[in-house]
Amino acid sequence: MAFKFATRMKNIKASTIREVLKLTERPEVISFGGGMPAEEFFPIDEMKEVTLKVLEEDGQKALQYGPTDGYRPLREKVVERLGRIGIKGITADNVLFTSGSQQGLDFSAKVFIDPGDVVICERPSYLGAINAFKAYECKFVDIPMDDEGMLMDQLEDALKTHPNVKFIYVIPDFQNPTGKSWSTERRKQLVELANKYNTVIVEDNPYYELRYSGEPKPAVKSFDTEDRVVFLGTFSKTFAPGLRIGWVCAGSEILNKYNLIKQGADLQVNSLTQRQINKYMELYDLDSRIKDLIEVYRRRREVMVQQMKKCFPEEVKINIADGGLFLWVEFPEHINTTELMPKVLEKNVAYIPGAPFYPNGGGENTARFSFSAMPEEKIIEGITRMGEALKELL
Amino acid sequence: MAFKFATRMKNIKASTIREVLKLTERPEVISFGGGMPAEEFFPIDEMKEVTLKVLEEDGQKALQYGPTDGYRPLREKVVERLGRIGIKGITADNVLFTSGSQQGLDFSAKVFIDPGDVVICERPSYLGAINAFKAYECKFVDIPMDDEGMLMDQLEDALKTHPNVKFIYVIPDFQNPTGKSWSTERRKQLVELANKYNTVIVEDNPYYELRYSGEPKPAVKSFDTEDRVVFLGTFSKTFAPGLRIGWVCAGSEILNKYNLIKQGADLQVNSLTQRQINKYMELYDLDSRIKDLIEVYRRRREVMVQQMKKCFPEEVKINIADGGLFLWVEFPEHINTTELMPKVLEKNVAYIPGAPFYPNGGGENTARFSFSAMPEEKIIEGITRMGEALKELL
Numbered sequence: 001m002a003f004k005f006a007t008r009m010k011n012i013k014a015s016t017i018r019e020v021l022k023l024t025e026r027p028e029v030i031s032f033g034g035g036m037p038a039e040e041f042f043p044i045d046e047m048k049e050v051t052l053k054v055l056e057e058d059g060q061k062a063l064q065y066g067p068t069d070g071y072r073p074l075r076e077k078v079v080e081r082l083g084r085i086g087i088k089g090i091t092a093d094n095v096l097f098t099s100g101s102q103q104g105l106d107f108s109a110k111v112f113i114d115p116g117d118v119v120i121c122e123r124p125s126y127l128g129a130i131n132a133f134k135a136y137e138c139k140f141v142d143i144p145m146d147d148e149g150m151l152m153d154q155l156e157d158a159l160k161t162h163p164n165v166k167f168i169y170v171i172p173d174f175q176n177p178t179g180k181s182w183s184t185e186r187r188k189q190l191v192e193l194a195n196k197y198n199t200v201i202v203e204d205n206p207y208y209e210l211r212y213s214g215e216p217k218p219a220v221k222s223f224d225t226e227d228r229v230v231f232l233g234t235f236s237k238t239f240a241p242g243l244r245i246g247w248v249c250a251g252s253e254i255l256n257k258y259n260l261i262k263q264g265a266d267l268q269v270n271s272l273t274q275r276q277i278n279k280y281m282e283l284y285d286l287d288s289r290i291k292d293l294i295e296v297y298r299r300r301r302e303v304m305v306q307q308m309k310k311c312f313p314e315e316v317k318i319n320i321a322d323g324g325l326f327l328w329v330e331f332p333e334h335i336n337t338t339e340l341m342p343k344v345l346e347k348n349v350a351y352i353p354g355a356p357f358y359p360n361g362g363g364e365n366t367a368r369f370s371f372s373a374m375p376e377e378k379i380i381e382g383i384t385r386m387g388e389a390l391k392e393l394l
Numbered sequence: 395m396a397f398k399f400a401t402r403m404k405n406i407k408a409s410t411i412r413e414v415l416k417l418t419e420r421p422e423v424i425s426f427g428g429g430m431p432a433e434e435f436f437p438i439d440e441m442k443e444v445t446l447k448v449l450e451e452d453g454q455k456a457l458q459y460g461p462t463d464g465y466r467p468l469r470e471k472v473v474e475r476l477g478r479i480g481i482k483g484i485t486a487d488n489v490l491f492t493s494g495s496q497q498g499l500d501f502s503a504k505v506f507i508d509p510g511d512v513v514i515c516e517r518p519s520y521l522g523a524i525n526a527f528k529a530y531e532c533k534f535v536d537i538p539m540d541d542e543g544m545l546m547d548q549l550e551d552a553l554k555t556h557p558n559v560k561f562i563y564v565i566p567d568f569q570n571p572t573g574k575s576w577s578t579e580r581r582k583q584l585v586e587l588a589n590k591y592n593t594v595i596v597e598d599n600p601y602y603e604l605r606y607s608g609e610p611k612p613a614v615k616s617f618d619t620e621d622r623v624v625f626l627g628t629f630s631k632t633f634a635p636g637l638r639i640g641w642v643c644a645g646s647e648i649l650n651k652y653n654l655i656k657q658g659a660d661l662q663v664n665s666l667t668q669r670q671i672n673k674y675m676e677l678y679d680l681d682s683r684i685k686d687l688i689e690v691y692r693r694r695r696e697v698m699v700q701q702m703k704k705c706f707p708e709e710v711k712i713n714i715a716d717g718g719l720f721l722w723v724e725f726p727e728h729i730n731t732t733e734l735m736p737k738v739l740e741k742n743v744a745y746i747p748g749a750p751f752y753p754n755g756g757g758e759n760t761a762r763f764s765f766s767a768m769p770e771e772k773i774i775e776g777i778t779r780m781g782e783a784l785k786e787l788l
Contacts, residue, residue, distance in 0.1 A: 003592075003594060003622070003647065003648060004506070004560060004592075005505060005506060005651060006504065006505060006506055006507050006508050006511075006530075006560075007508050008504070008508075009505065009651055009654070012654045012655070012658065013654070014654060014657065015657045015658070018462055018657050018661070021459070021461070022461065025461075034459060036458060036459055037458070039454040039455075039457065039458045040454065042453065042454055042457040042458070044449050044453035044454070044457070045449075047445075047449055047453070047457070047666075048445070048446055048449050048450075051441075051442070051445045051446075051449075052442055052445075052446075055438050055439075055441055055442050055445075056442075059436065059438035059441070060433035060434065060436055060438070061433075061636075062636060063433065063436040063438070063441070063634035063635075063636045063637065064430060064431070064433045064436070064634070064635065064636050065415070065428060065430055065635045065636060066636060067415070067416065067419075068412055098660070099493055099659075099660035099661075099663075100660050100661055102658075102659070102660050102661050103659060103660040106658055106659045106660065110400065110402070110529070111399060111400060111403065112398070112399060112400055113400050114400050114401050114402075117400075128658075128661075131657065131658045132658040132659070134658075135504070135655070135658050136400075166398060166400075198398075200397060228397070240457035240458070241457075241458065241459045242455075242456060242457045242458050242459060242460060242664065242665030242666055243457065243664055243665075243666060244660065244661075244662070244663065244664045253397065254397060257399060257403055260403070260406045260407070260408060261406070261529070263408065263409045263412050263525065264406065264409070264496075264500055264522075264525045264526040264528075264529050265493075265496070265497060265500045265526070265659070266492070266493035266494050266496050266497040266500065266638065267412070267494060267496050267522075267638075268638070269493075269638065270636065270637055270638045270664055270667060271636030271637075272441075272636055272637060272667075273664060273666075273667070
């Protein structure tokens with residue numbers, strides 16, 4: 001007898017990234033798959049130090065249930081950091097911790113989406129977000145981008161045409177997967193359109209502190225005058241993703257809803273982890289750590305770009321991001337990167353095919369390569385093998 | 395302009411427990427509210443030790459992304475422990491870690507419930523589960539209990555009458571809030587009815603290892619011959635709730651769905667925390683820790699019962715649980731415990747009114763008292779003050 005699952009389960013497929021992650025657990029595989037930070041630079045000794053201190057000074061509270069919105073001193077530190085990208089006029093009460101920013105994505109759909117509602121997103125967009133939203137049975141209207149962000153006339157058309165748009169989902173800095181960044185002007189226009197059509201913006205911004213070239217931009221939320229931008233941030237890329245601490249920053253009307261959802265979903269994030277990160281930020285300099293990471297990632301990006309230019313056919317277009325963890329590669333039209341994947345895996349190399357980043361289809365000739373997790377010699381070796389696979393195919 | 399939230403948000407109210415938790419942050423309040431473990435017995439020194447060891451031996455993996463289902467050595471330890479309550483024929487592949495068992499409740503609804511579907515539950519039932527399920531717009535059919543569990547004839551009537559029952563939700567050991575435990579015979583009958591009507595059972599069992607009197611019972615899942623029982627467990631009550639590690643144990647068809655949901659919801663639980671608990675179980679004796687907790691809680695339960703008998707009017711019925719963290723109290727019909735609450739809070743005492751545990755209304759004269767978190771002298775003091783409030787009212 002078959003079990004009767006909810007209708008939403010028909011929409012939910014395994015995350016390509018998570019499935020590639022499984023394949024790449026074999027140590028011989030050179031993986032450009034998941035957006036994994038360089039683990040050789042994790043602050044392991046510092047974590048020992050801060051854990052001892054937290055358990056010594058505040059051990060009982062660190063192991064006990066705590067408030068749903070989270071540990072206040074750490075929320076205050078998040079507020080300070082958000083101020084640097086122009087998000088002003090907020091307090092710790094505007095911040096709620098989530099289990100990574102992935103949970104912020106899930107909650108965004110849960111707070112806003114009824115079946116059949118529309119999410120507007122960039123084309124292509126982050127597949128982890130697409131999968132999270134699909135569980136709430138939404139439709140996607142994906143808007144093409146140029147080098148400054150979404151095309152505003154097409155966005156406005158979509159807002160006019162679809163009265164049930166619940167939010168516009170954007171990754172304005174080093175977009176996942178294309179690496180594109182929105183111009184300051186386009187960010188302002190986005191907020192103006194959201195105001196005009198009374199919709200919400202979900203600004204997913206996990207990478208903005210990892211910039212290797214170009215000038216920093218103010219957050220989309222910095223232009224928010226009507227509390228309609230929900231900002232999702234995370235310590236995953238700047239500190240450590242295994243700790244699962246992200247946050248939602250929003251005005252009180254909206255954030256109260258996220259708080260109610262958090263209560264039912266899992267009560268709160270880990271009490272100890274919040275204190276560990278907070279203590280780290282008190283005892284050490286997170287900015288100096290990020291500066292070091294930027295040097296490492298900038299070099300790895302450069303090595304990957306150079307090796308791709310050397311080993312990939314000339315027709316291949318490499319999109320170089322100013323920051324973040326990924327290069328986005330467009331192969332000639334006749335190359336299907338999903339079909340290519342097993343051939344490349346035979347050579348013990350992995351990447352993420354681009355198609356799952358297109359919620360309404362397309363992008364079969366694209367792929368995402370992460371340069372963050374592999375040391376330079378492995379990047380060279382992996383891209384060389386990838387180039388061989390391409391030559392065999394062409 | 396009002397924001398357009400999802401329809402489900404109309405169903406979601408703040409958790410009474412979480413709200414009382416906020417009120418009781420003032421140190422002068424004697425709280426019998428949340429089911430909080432006694433924090434003076436948290437294994438703080440042991441946590442220092444195991445954290446150093448984990449970071450020393452496996453620091454990179456402890457801070458990196460990991461598999462969605464969780465850290466295998468800890469899943470294997472969960473399998474061993476579940477074997478002790480008769481759950482056999484499972485492996486680590488049948489276990490998925492969740493952010494506390496609260497997340498297992500949320501996922502259960504997400505996997506099975508379409509709007510209008512029916513959840514059958516005990517009357518009364520755990521309010522955190524009711525709130526989690528309500529977010530998926532289900533209806534509740536609540537079945538009365540006697541001292542052996544749900545009344546089976548009423549359960550069968552409900553299964554006959556409602557073709558869209560998606561699962562039966564039960565807390566078979568020291569039920570939250572009533573403290574009742576299901577008899578072995580009734581557990582078998584429950585599984586037989588689920589087989590007959592092809593429905594799923596969600597067995598929520600956070601307290602079974604905390605038994606103070608009576609004989610241990612096999613899990614409902616131990617009688618499962620068709621992989622239709624989903625077992626939810628947690629380290630919150632036996633180890634530390636702030637660490638947010640619970641688990642789902644189920645057959646592969648159902649567990650695969652939970653795994654997909656976990657990917658979209660928040661990818662995975664904390665990599666470090668899983669290793670901390672695992673290392674603790676390797677270096678220390680969790681059973682001996684639980685044995686010590688049982689001694690503490692048994693005494694606290696006894697002190698609370700005796701003081702209630704002394705200070706509460708004779709008509710008050712005190713239900714004494716064989717385990718868990720709560721006493722369930724039935725006051726005379728004319729006492730409304732929600733209205734009584736502010737008067738008791740004035741005396742700096744808190745409990746949880748019973749009404750929110752009744753998904754379809756009722757129980758206004760009932761209340762739940764947790765005896766786990768307060769030392770004996772505070773239990774005596776708090777119940778004495780509560781008795782005074784009652785006398786003023788009567």
